[in-house]
Amino acid sequence: MKITVIGTGYVGLVAGLGFSKWGNEVVCLDVDKEKIENLQQGICPIYEPGATTQLKDGLASGRLRFTADTELAVRHGEIIFIAVGTPEQTDGSADLSFVYTAADCIAKYADSDKIVVDKSTVPVGTAHDLSCYIQKILHSQDKRIHIDVASNPEFLREGRAVGDFNNPDRIVLGVSSEYAKERLTVLYSPFFRSNKPVIITTPETAEMIKYASNAFLATKITFINEIANLCEQVGADIGQVAAAMGKDGRISPKFLHPGPGYGGSCFPKDTKALAAIGERFAAPQTIVESVIRANEKQKKRAAGRVKRRFPSGARLAVLGLSFKPETDDIRESPAIEIVNSLLEEGSFILQLYDPKAMENARRAVNGPMQNMIWCTSANAAVADVDAILIPTEGGEFTSLDFDKIGKNMRQKVLFDFRNIYGKERLEKLGFEYYGTGFNPERENR
């Protein structure tokens, strides 16, 4: 099939790579010309395992093209995916201006029937509103073509996006016509053949499934974070609590890992958008509203623990700056918030390292230049410091040799916010161990 994808961010690019891999002729459009030029040369703008290989394969096959030419892109696709950003506005609701700009372009340049599919995360009712909006423009231009609007929310996880796209837990197709249903069924036929769950529903339900799923996951994370905070006070072992809870099939062990709060480009904005939708339709999402507040507190709490331990400042190593491992995405990263909060004090010198996100982190960190040392490896970052902070777990951070590292530290203090290393193990090595849910021995009751 001929497919167009508008927006080549994490979602649009990965979708474009996937569709071309399945044998479709794909054109990806972006307004960012530099990004397009890089993609045309096989340079991937994001770090995502497997993406560069698929990009090069796609370009070599001739089935994958990148362009900044809107007219060409819109005319190409029988199905046009919209995968542009939907950032949060000051009131928490989703900013749909990029989506509507894409719709304007489609209405302007389309010269045949199309199916427009929203992959961006958008409020319930957007597919319907977009359809009316496009029809109105077509009508005003006296264009006798039909444009169907469907919803196909994306559930991929950054860091595993390529794998998730090709092996999803489920596909959700929100359609309002038999024609859109038939064409999208053809496009997604590889998943029908492999018996993946495909949920075919209305656009409104599809849009709601996306928000409900993200809000539920954010709630689960926040729940275990608050239980961990309580464990810290009462001396219960959060590791055992979470593991035992997870053995209950109704609960499951996933998303029961305490930490310094959720981040990323989706959970923070999607929870706020859902709360805003609830308010708008007088169906308040009180659980989600308190999740949002609790998560903000959790991020601040992490930095607060460090400040309390070092009231007059210290030299600290910070390992992991992205919002989660295996990505260079630092959007709403708790690690960046912790770093910025410490830099604000003026009394902390930070030795910073991340395996993938250094470039993005440099742009997001605010503070005096002389208080930041950007290191080229984890080993360089941990040398001669008073404490090590691990806000984001990453491949190389899960196997650090603390026996060796401790010998080159000024003081042996570890803030293991992701509970990678056991308290007992580190205390045996002479470390003062702070995990999420764990205080050092001397602070426990």
Ligand code: NAD
């Ligand atoms: P992104 O910000 O990484 O990328 C968006 C891209 O769209 C940018 O490259 C931008 O230049 C381009 N763009 C904006 N307006 C355009 C236009 N009119 N024409 C062409 N290109 C345009 O965003 P993302 O992380 O890929 O997210 C996209 C959407 O998917 C959002 O709604 C997001 O909530 C949702 N989503 C994201 C993830 C994720 O893990 N990142 C997962 C599921 C869903």
